[in-house]
């Protein structure tokens with residue numbers, strides 16, 4: 001049976017679309033060579049916005065716009081829109097992706113994000129880190145003061161053979177209810193990522209932000225209270241973990257100013273709001 005449409009759903013979808021078009025207007029142009037495309041339901045509107053833009057503003061003669069997917073589903077969205085996909089590992093060695101557009105599961109006031117609700121975090125992070133800027137598109141439900149406020153857990157991609165030992169370590173870090181993500185319908189067994197790995201969803205107490213730590217809070221995990229950066233680093237140290245769905249640290253602008261390439265954090269997040277407006281949080285306007 002097809003899912004029922006509710007006014008709430010319509011409002012959420014309208015909010016996603018509005019945010020996507022605004023993000024596209026401000027960050028995409030037809031002269032770009034490589035553009036990253038994330039995964040999930042929101043990015044579908046991002047691709048729609050790009051397609052519309054290209055219809056009205058075709059690229060210069062002989063210029064190709066290539067779109068870098070972050071997984072199987074994202075590649076399908078690119079292809080169905082009639083755009084040209086290029087695999088991440090086919091990018092010319094020196095090339096940077098000009099911009100990548102992606103969604104998020106939750107975003108805090110400092111633009112740290114939880115990602116991986118759709119099990120694509122590894123390739124999403126690869127693409128974000130190879131992009132001059134990551135532009136995030138989301139709806140009002142994702143905007144929170146701190147991470148793990150509304151979204152319940154951190155997605156972590158793990159090697160199948162390591163699932164039990166990673167779960168045990170996560171318990172020691174303060175997440176006794178961490179669970180292997182399983183199919184909910186149609187099929188039983190663990191969900192597999194595009195790398196044929198598994199996903200563990202690990203709930204923790206609401207996370208402190210780097211600014212909280214700068215202001216004297218202890219986010220080192222004592223009493224189970226972590227800050228974003230300390231927890232991401234600690235989880236990444238567990239043997240068997242491929243990637244953690246916390247996008248934090250530098251954004252692309254900051255990374256390039258430091259002589260590095262891209263960063264994991266968005267330079268801007270476009271939130272489609274309930275009232276039909278778009279609220280934009282820009283990294284350059286955030287108090288450090």
Ligand SMILES: O=C(CO)[C@H](O)[C@H](O)COP(=O)(O)O
Nearest residue numbers: 040041042103116117118120
């Ligand atoms: O990280 C992701 C997939 O792994 C998505 O960007 C995130 O889950 C948001 O998805 P949606 O746009 O459907 O809410």
